[in-house]
Amino acid sequence: MQKEHNLSKNQKIIFDLIDKSRGPMKAYSILFNVQKKGIKAPLQVYRALDKLVEIGKIHKIESRNAFIACQNSSCQVSKATAFSICESCENVSEISNSKLSKYLSNFSDSSGMKYSKYNLEFFGLCKKCKSK
Amino acid sequence: MQKEHNLSKNQKIIFDLIDKSRGPMKAYSILFNVQKKGIKAPLQVYRALDKLVEIGKIHKIESRNAFIACQNSSCQVSKATAFSICESCENVSEISNSKLSKYLSNFSDSSGMKYSKYNLEFFGLCKKCKSK
DNA sequence: CTTATAAATGTTATATTATTACATACTGTT
DNA sequence: AACAGTATGTAATAATATAACATTTATAAG
Known part of the structure; x- marks a missing residue:
């Protein structure tokens, strides 16, 4: 809530x-x-x-x-964000993928440090731009 | 190579x-x-x-x-980066975790867009700062 | 070796992004 | 009404980054 x-x-x-x-x-x-x-x-x-x-x-x-x-209806994930960015047209969309967010929220590295937040940005070409 | x-x-x-x-x-x-x-x-x-x-x-x-x-000996992962950032002392270290990088490099979302690059930043308190 | 091409440099000016500092006003309690 | 916390207004300036243009250096092809 x-x-x-x-x-x-x-x-x-x-x-x-x-x-x-x-x-x-x-x-x-x-x-x-x-x-x-x-x-x-x-x-x-x-x-x-x-x-x-x-x-x-x-x-x-x-x-x-x-x-x-925020494109997640409820804005529950302000501390766990992931975006898809097209390097050609600069279109950006928020990724909401529960597997990804679970994976990253539970991630802990060799240092044993536990993270309270993350931000992930993916880059590539969107469908439109790829087909040009 | x-x-x-x-x-x-x-x-x-x-x-x-x-x-x-x-x-x-x-x-x-x-x-x-x-x-x-x-x-x-x-x-x-x-x-x-x-x-x-x-x-x-x-x-x-x-x-x-x-x-x-770059802290990865061979700098092979310039297109797939992940960092751990302490929000208190601002210490930053590069995360090299093959599971994580595999997972993210192969990630594709519902849009079907394939990504050629990503950057991930984790935030939290490092051990030193947590114990203060 | 020399010519062509790409990469890097030097320099000035300026654009873009973000914050400091300080005064005032609004909002929601008790 | 008094207080505390949040938001606003305003001016100045700090911090980050790029444009434009001239020149030089490195690399590779003939």
């Missing part, structure tokens, strides 16, 4: 934008898009992004410095 | 620095450290880093914007 988060005004504006976007969005592109709504400064964007990431509504695609809405 | 790469002057200077460093190094910290050797501009650093990443001598830790020397 997840906690219901009431998003603040800026958080909602920014989440809605990212959620409606087709792909990952970059912070300054978000800024540009929400200026008409009164959000004027980078920090306002980054603060909302930080919070949204923290509560699992969005994820950061680290290799792209971009943000995408 | 891997190709033997003869590093250029700048590449060698920068690789040696990263290789001797205890942890991941950031680009501008590298720049600062090699200025005495005549490398004066960010671009000189980034170009060497790009090449070193491309040939697998170093890896980028995406979540930290930092670079670490």
Whole structure:
């Protein structure tokens, strides 16, 4: 059972934008898009992004410095994320595969260190781009 | 069998620095450290880093914007990387676990997309930090 | 050996991504 | 109403990365 988060005004504006976007969005592109709504400064964007990431509504695609809405209906896996990234069209989608997430969540290496979080990014060509 | 790469002057200077460093190094910290050797501009650093990443001598830790020397003796896995990151002391080590790498290299999701590369970052507390 | 080509370098300027610092306002308790 | 925690507004600046262009060095083919 997840906690219901009431998003603040800026958080909602920014989440809605990212959620409606087709792909990952970059912070300054978000800024540009929400200026008409009164959000004027980078920090306002980054603060909302930080919070949204923290509560699992969005994820950061680290290799792209971009943000995408959580595609797992319940956003339960904000600490265990996996993405598929097309290196040609830059399409990104979140992978939800219970075998994979179980495997990685239980993974422990020779050092005996136990992990509380992971992020996995797969790269390749999506079907469309492969057939070009 | 891997190709033997003869590093250029700048590449060698920068690789040696990263290789001797205890942890991941950031680009501008590298720049600062090699200025005495005549490398004066960010671009000189980034170009060497790009090449070193491309040939697998170093890896980028995406979540930290930092670079670490490949710890797999033969650098065969530059396209299939996994790291363990301590969120307290920021110690990073490369994970070489053949089961994990096999599992991930063969992974394919419901979209049928086949991946040519992946990068995995695990987060947690290392032994030292946990016991504090 | 020389010519062609690719790779690497040097340099300046600038673009992009992200944070510090400080003041103020809102929200939900007790 | 008073408090604590969270969110906002604003300006300045730090940190990360790339564009554009000129030149030089290394490599391989004839």
